[in-house]
Each structure stands twice: as C-alpha cells, then as structure tokens.
Amino acid sequence: MKHVAVCDYGAGNTRSVLSAFRRLRVCAEVTADPDDALAADLTVLPGVGSAGSAMAALRARGLDEALRERVAAGRPTLGICLGLQLALEESEEDGGVPGLGLLPGRTVRLREGRVPRMGWSRVDALGDTYYFCHAYAAETPAATAVSEGVVAVAESGSFLGVQFHPEKSGAAGGRFLERCLSRA
Numbered sequence: 310m311k312h313v314a315v316c317d318y319g320a321g322n323t324r325s326v327l328s329a330f331r332r333l334r335v336c337a338e339v340t341a342d343p344d345d346a347l348a349a350d351l352t353v354l355p356g357v358g359s360a361g362s363a364m365a366a367l368r369a370r371g372l373d374e375a376l377r378e379r380v381a382a383g384r385p386t387l388g389i390c391l392g393l394q395l396a397l398e399e400s401e402e403d404g405g406v407p408g409l410g411l412l413p414g415r416t417v418r419l420r421e422g423r424v425p426r427m428g429w430s431r432v433d434a435l436g437d438t439y440y441f442c443h444a445y446a447a448e449t450p451a452a453t454a455v456s457e458g459v460v461a462v463a464e465s466g467s468f469l470g471v472q473f474h475p476e477k478s479g480a481a482g483g484r485f486l487e488r489c490l491s492r493a
Contacts, residue, residue, distance in 0.1 A: 311335055312336050313353060314348075314353070316352065318363060320355045343370070346379060350493040352376070353387045354386065355392055356388070359403055360391070361402065361406050364407070364408070382467075389474060390473070393463060397413075401418060402416060412463055412468060418444060421458075422457065433454060433456065434454035439478040441474070460472060
C-alpha cells in the first residue's frame, strides 16, 4: 500500500485532501514532520491561503527544505492550488514572496476575467472538468495544461502542480489522484 504524506502548515484544504486520498483507500496522513515528507511514496503540498504566511509556516516546520530535498532526489511530489504557486521561484502576492524554486516562474495576480476565479472548468490536456478557486496563477515555462487561458498544470522533474482542487472535483479529481499515485 502506498503512503501519502500531506504537509501540514496551516493550509485550509489539508483535511479535504486527506479525505480524498482515504476515499481511494490509501494510507494517508497529515504531517508537519520533514522526515515523513521525505519518506512517503507521495508527498502533497496542499494550499488555500496567502503565499507569505504559507512560506513562513513551511520554513518554521522545516518543510521547505524537505520539499526541495525530496524533489531534488526525484521523489514524487504534488502541489495543489497554493501548493503549485509556492513551488515557483517567487510570488507577487503579499508584496513579493520568494517561493520554493521547484519550478521556474512566478505567481501573478489574475488580471482578466472573474477574480477570484471560482467554479468548474475544463482542463484541456486532461479532458476533464475540475473545480478551481484562486486569485493568483502560475506563469511558468513548465506548464503542461491550461484552463480558460490560465496555467492549470505544471511539471518539472518529480514535481507536479495543479491549480485546480482534485480533492473537490468529484470523480474526475479521484481519477487524477489515482494517476498521481500510480507514478509514486
């Protein structure tokens, strides 16, 4: 059985991510321990909140370095929503915040369309509809899929980040998480 570690740094969607993996009958646990984040088959960086407070909490728990070490070692890591944004080199949120540097690029405030962007939208390359809720988005050459012109998926090495919330996306989200587990 695969072991999934969901990084606990005070993000708002930690419990729903944990529940989504448990629905798939996966051994998943929330952890603030960097050793757990390093050892798991798949580590998830969830996220709902602001970049500044999230990065401060990751640093305070040592999870920032654990995530960098994990990705450098080629271990599968999934970032969800703010987790994708934090993986970039920097964010313009909160006056400018250095990110984890797991992906090239930066996070910028949405300037067109509805802000915040909330609701269901098709992710072109994945062929399914997922739930989105965000006011910031990735600008990265590592983008592999878009939704309504916004980066929906970005990937570099062992890091995969999504702007949508698979844990809130019903059957399509479950299928996506199963695909992530198959890579772990």
